[in-house]
Amino acid sequence: MPSTTANVAEPHPMMPKVNHDEIAEQMFVSDLKTFIGREIESGQAKLMNNKVIPAITRAKGAPPANHIEVRGAMEKEIDYQAWATLNRTAQEMMWDSVASCVDRQLDALIEKSDVKNPKGSLTLDPNFVVPRYIEAFDIHCMPGNYHAVTRPNDVRQGAVFDRAAAIYHMGRNGGFMNDIRGHTVVSHLFERWPGLSPKRILDIGCTVGHSTVAVAGYFPDAEVHAIDVGAGLLRYAWARAEHVGVGIHFSQQNAEATNFPDNHFDMVFSSAMLHETSHTALPRIMAECRRVLKPGGVVIHLEVPGHYSQLDTWGRIRGDYEIFYNNEPFWRGALSTDFKAKVAEAGFKDVRAGYQDATAKAVTGAAPAFRDKSKGVHQSWFIASGVK
Amino acid sequence: MVAAPGLGAPQDRVWVAKGKQPQFHSDRAIDQLMAMVTALTAEISILRDRLDTHERLADAGKAARSADVEAFIPDAPVMAARSSQRQRTLRKVFRVLKEDLARHETPADDAELDRLAKEINAA
Numbered sequence: 001m002p003s004t005t006a007n008v009a010e011p012h013p014m015m016p017k018v019n020h021d022e023i024a025e026q027m028f029v030s031d032l033k034t035f036i037g038r039e040i041e042s043g044q045a046k047l048m049n050n051k052v053i054p055a056i057t058r059a060k061g062a063p064p065a066n067h068i069e070v071r072g073a074m075e076k077e078i079d080y081q082a083w084a085t086l087n088r089t090a091q092e093m094m095w096d097s098v099a100s101c102v103d104r105q106l107d108a109l110i111e112k113s114d115v116k117n118p119k120g121s122l123t124l125d126p127n128f129v130v131p132r133y134i135e136a137f138d139i140h141c142m143p144g145n146y147h148a149v150t151r152p153n154d155v156r157q158g159a160v161f162d163r164a165a166a167i168y169h170m171g172r173n174g175g176f177m178n179d180i181r182g183h184t185v186v187s188h189l190f191e192r193w194p195g196l197s198p199k200r201i202l203d204i205g206c207t208v209g210h211s212t213v214a215v216a217g218y219f220p221d222a223e224v225h226a227i228d229v230g231a232g233l234l235r236y237a238w239a240r241a242e243h244v245g246v247g248i249h250f251s252q253q254n255a256e257a258t259n260f261p262d263n264h265f266d267m268v269f270s271s272a273m274l275h276e277t278s279h280t281a282l283p284r285i286m287a288e289c290r291r292v293l294k295p296g297g298v299v300i301h302l303e304v305p306g307h308y309s310q311l312d313t314w315g316r317i318r319g320d321y322e323i324f325y326n327n328e329p330f331w332r333g334a335l336s337t338d339f340k341a342k343v344a345e346a347g348f349k350d351v352r353a354g355y356q357d358a359t360a361k362a363v364t365g366a367a368p369a370f371r372d373k374s375k376g377v378h379q380s381w382f383i384a385s386g387v388k
Numbered sequence: 389m390v391a392a393p394g395l396g397a398p399q400d401r402v403w404v405a406k407g408k409q410p411q412f413h414s415d416r417a418i419d420q421l422m423a424m425v426t427a428l429t430a431e432i433s434i435l436r437d438r439l440d441t442h443e444r445l446a447d448a449g450k451a452a453r454s455a456d457v458e459a460f461i462p463d464a465p466v467m468a469a470r471s472s473q474r475q476r477t478l479r480k481v482f483r484v485l486k487e488d489l490a491r492h493e494t495p496a497d498d499a500e501l502d503r504l505a506k507e508i509n510a511a
């Protein structure tokens with residue numbers, strides 16, 4: 001991903017710039033994360049299989065009952081402790097490396113977010129109540145999470161998120177634009193409903209609009225709306241979209257209960273959003289999607305591939321690390337959820353679930369790419385979709 | 389929880405992620421030390437990239453004032469070379485972790501399993 005170093009290669013004016021040492025620092029953290037994954041984390045399963053599980057088995061006279069028992073013993077092993085410490089440190093360093101770079105140029109970014117003659121709009125709600133599952137933990141250990149606001153017209157959290165995503169997805173999600181998920185949603189739409197040309201589209205949980213901009217690009221005449229919880233996130237998202245020439249209507253709303261009229265949209269989608277909500281919120285969000293869709297309109301929920309039942313013991317211990325130490329409290333809940341059933345329970349018809357090939361460009365009439373099996377992380381995305 | 393949004397100078401800003409503070413080693417000081425060693429490694433790596441820029445400017449017979457360093461845009465081969473250098477640095481700094489882990493490539497011996505099994509039963 002060579003382009004990441006050069007200021008000149010930046011894709012839009014809202015992307016925070018990096019000076020010589022900042023890019024050196026960010027590339028170090030990126031390489032550190034790769035190193036930890038390849039050379040330190042890769043040894044953990046061996047530690048578990050060659051030492052920890054046999055020792056538990058010897059102690060109890062029977063194999064461990066579940067991954068929690070194994071995790072307890074792993075946590076006492078210095079080689080696990082070192083991996084976990086390093087992993088957490090790298091995550092903290094990632095946010096720090098981006099935040100320091102954003103903070104020194106925040107005034108300039110705020111100025112650039114003052115878009116003249118916008119095509120879309122930004123509607124913030126000063127009385128917005130942040131859902132508890134966002135408020136309680138800073139997800140992914142990003143200080144300030146999706147919703148902190150540090151000054152008037154703030155764009156800070158959006159800028160931090162966008163810069164971090166550009167560097168740390170390491171090019172696997174569509175480079176600087178980070179838009180492969182958006183293209184994948186449209187690819188799914190074209191495959192399942194080739195005749196549908198949505199006139200009104202809603203993206204719930206848009207963050208900085210990575211996927212929204214990609215989706216909007218296929219339907220230039222459509223009215224595209226996007227909602228999220230953070231004012232700074234949304235202002236950044238709106239300015240970013242305007243600077244790349246796409247008009248989107250952003251508003252600060254809770255996907256569990258929006259102010260859109262009944263029967264309003266032709267297509268509602270979410271992208272990597274549901275796993276950051278909660279058991280209580282999930283059915284409410286599904287029902288809200290149905291309420292705002294027109295009869296015949298379609299819902300498409302894209303999620304991380306993989307199901308909890310398919311994970312081996314190390315996969316589950318690794319998942320617990322995400323839950324407890326990377327502040328992803330709903331990770332296990334979401335991976336255990338039968339999304340197909342949830343969509344059907346909300347009253348949708350013709351519900352299907354599977355894995356859509358990740359793509360950087362959706363084309364109509366393409367070969368089928370919605371499958372029963374995942375091709376793996378970043379190769380496939382899980383999708384559950386249906387019709388009202 | 390310390391949450392002080394970035395209004396002041398960076399040195400005044402302490403902003404940690406809301407959530408449980410982890411402790412992985414038996415003593416939090418070891419976690420802290422590892423974080424500091426890793427941060428120092430980052431600083432060395434940044435310095436090394438800077439030095440590399442200086443050398444490349446000099447090789448091209450160019451001046452290396454701070455503005456020249458800032459204006460230097462590494463091309464793909466330069467980036468790849470820097471990435472290899474970072475991998476080398478990481479392997480050197482964290483060598484001991486890799487070597488300790490390598491001991492688990494093969495099944496633990498009887499004595500070690502016995503010792504650990506006793507610990508597990510005692511807990």
Ligand SMILES: C[S@@+](CC[C@H](N)C(=O)[O-])C[C@H]1O[C@@H](n2cnc3c(N)ncnc32)[C@H](O)[C@@H]1O
Nearest residue numbers: 146205206207210211228229254255271272273
């Ligand atoms: C991982 S991000 C989604 C990324 C984005 N959709 C994409 O594809 O690039 C999850 C987002 O969902 C938002 N979110 C979570 N719960 C929400 C809710 N109840 N209402 C609106 N947004 C929500 C979070 O604030 C966060 O920005």
